[in-house]
Amino acid sequence: MATQEKTTFGHASSTDHSLADGSVFELPDNWKYKRFTCLGYKLPWFASPPVQLVIVSFVCFMCPGMFNALNGMGGGGQLDPTANNKANTALYSTFAVVGFFAGTFTNKLGIRTALSIGGIGYSVYVASYLSYNHTQNLGFTTFAGALLGVCAGLLWCAQGAIMMSYPPEESKGRYISWFWMIFNMGAVIGSLIPLGQNSHTKGAASVNDGTYVGFLVLTLIGAALAWTLVDARDVIREDGSKVIVMKHPSWKSEIVGLWETFFTDLYIILLFPMFLASNWFYAYHFTEINNAYFNTRTRALNGVVYYIMQIIGAYVFGFALDYKGVRRTTRAKAAWGALFATIMIIWGCGYIFQRTYDRAWAKNAKDTNTQHDWTDAGYAGPLVLYMFYGFSDAAWQTCVYWFMGALTNNGRKLANFAGFYKGIQSAGGAITWRLDDMGIPFMTMFASNWGLLAGSLLVALPVILWKVEDTVALEKDVAFTDETLAEVAPKAHVTQAHGLDEKV
Known part of the structure; x- marks a missing residue:
């Protein structure tokens, strides 16, 4: 020029x-x-998207990350998973309801408030297990789970809106990858705490108070860290464009906007089975494999490698989804194919493993203190399988977020998409934790996981083929409703984030 x-x-x-x-x-x-x-x-x-994303990532590092580390041990660190099952059933039940409306509340309350309230919920949840170690107060852990469901609905909706709407289109995969890597590093470090404190205990036992205290301190720090974020309207991208920020004068307009998202984008229903599957497997992974098959210190080690593989999976899929030399429509189809192959191979191997034990064996192994240890012969096979279960989890979550982010750049609509996502996946989580509490056969739970994962990909295929475009026109985003007021890039600037030639 x-x-x-x-x-x-x-x-x-x-x-x-x-x-x-x-x-x-x-x-x-x-x-x-x-x-x-x-x-x-x-x-x-x-006030740039990368810095804001890092802050949100560390909030999740310290709050959901510690939650994942605790649950990744199976039973919430308790030898008997009853308290954990009931707490998580309550958690995901309230989360499922709040999740559907979380976009509405997050838009109204603001991202900082939503994230901070969410962090406090995780602190109460961890504190209930510390209390349970001494009082066996099942009511407190159940209440804490229900409270966390409300709080987590807000936290994850705010996180999803930032992760999907702050980055420019060509960087959404990398932003999702960065978040998932930092977030799961929290679970890795969180898993190292019980590993270090229980590594000398070869038998079966609940984790000690120090583990819960460490988790509690970190969740409180995470809740405070949320207040360092800036308002979305102040965020400016590297290309000079601003995030599309929707302003609404009343609760009524927010609720109307939620339903407008549902009815104007009816195709989102085809992604609902993928949303449902995204939390369906956690009860199986954490309680019916890790807690049932391994002793305390081995469960902690498994948690470390499970979340390390989550980091690797997020990196591989996140950066591949943003590969510059291939059109976005082609990348979407390739991601679907890679995800389907990953599910079929890993869960196919899981079927072979699941045939080696059942619920009766697990109960007897706990009673006789004969659960498997990392020093036992044959430990390598189940360890590798568990590692790749973590890899496939990150691949699934990364792809689902990327698919949603590829459908629109509208911050309000993405907040509602994220609310649908977290609400439906939480309904799935509530069902599976309850099924485990009822003593469902391990093989039945395994079959439901494999079938839902594979089937949901087939149902979602039409959205991948026909709704994902190489770029989303700005006019399509800001025309979401007649009442929507968007703060976009200044008039003299070319909005490169949307790939448009005209000036806005």
């Missing part, structure tokens, strides 16, 4: 930010947009 085009946001700053095409825009003169250099690398400004 012979001349540089300059776009100004708010109050002029002395610092220009150059785009790849040679144009320049000025960031507002505010601390949120100051850039610092570290080891020769110019860091993003605080």
Whole structure:
């Protein structure tokens, strides 16, 4: 270009930010947009999507990450899974209801408030297990689970809206991958806590108080960290565009918007079975494999490698989904095929393993203190299988988020998509934790998992084939409702995030 085009946001700053095409825009003169250099690398400004995503990731690192580490041990760290089953049944039951309306509440309350309330719910949940170690108060753990269902509905809806709407289209896969990697690193570190504290105990036992105290402290820090986020309207991308922020004057308009999302995008129903499957397998993984088959210290080790493989799975699928040399429609189809192959291979191996034990064997092994240890011959096979169960979980969640993010860039609609997603997957979780509490045969639970995962991919295929586009036109997003007011890129700036030629 012979001349540089300059776009100004708010109050002029002395610092220009150059785009790849040679144009320049000025960031507002505010601390949120100051850039610092570290080891020769110019860091993003605080109110940029990468920094905001990292903050949200660390909130989830310390809150859901500790929850995953605790549940990943099976039974919430307790030898008897009864308290954990009842708490998680209550959790996912309330989550299923709140999840459907979480987009509405998150839009109204704001992301910081929603995330912080969510973090407090995780703290109460962990505290109930610390109490249970001493009082055996089943009522408190059940109440804490129900409360967490309400709080987690808000947290995950806010997280989903940020992860899917903040990044530009060409980076959504990487943003999802970064989040999932940081989030699951929390579960890895959380799993190392009980591993270190119980590594000397070869027999079966509940984890000690120190494990719960460590989890409790981290969840409280996570809840406080949410308040360092900036408002969505202040976030500016690298290309100068802003996040599409929807403003609504009343609760009524929010509720109407929720149903508009459902009825104007009816195809989302075809993704509901994938949403249902996304939490269906946790009761099987954590309670019916890890808690039933292995002793305490081995369960902790399994949790570490399970979540390490989640990090690897998120990295592989997240970055592949954003591969620049292939059209997005082609990547969507390839992701579907890779996911289907992954499910069939891993769960096919799981069928062979599941034939080796049942619920009666697990009960006897606990009673006689003969659950499998990492020193036992033949441990490597179940360990590898459990590792790849973690890999497939991350692959599934990453693809589902990416599919939703590929359907729209509208922040309000994505918040509602995320609410549908978390609500339905939580309904699945409530069902499976209750089924385990009722003593369903392990093989029956296994079959329901494999069948639902494979079947839901087939049901979702039409959405992948016909609804995912190479780019989503800005007009389609901001025309969501007549009442919608969008804050988008300034008039003189080309909105590269949407791949448009016209100026907005």
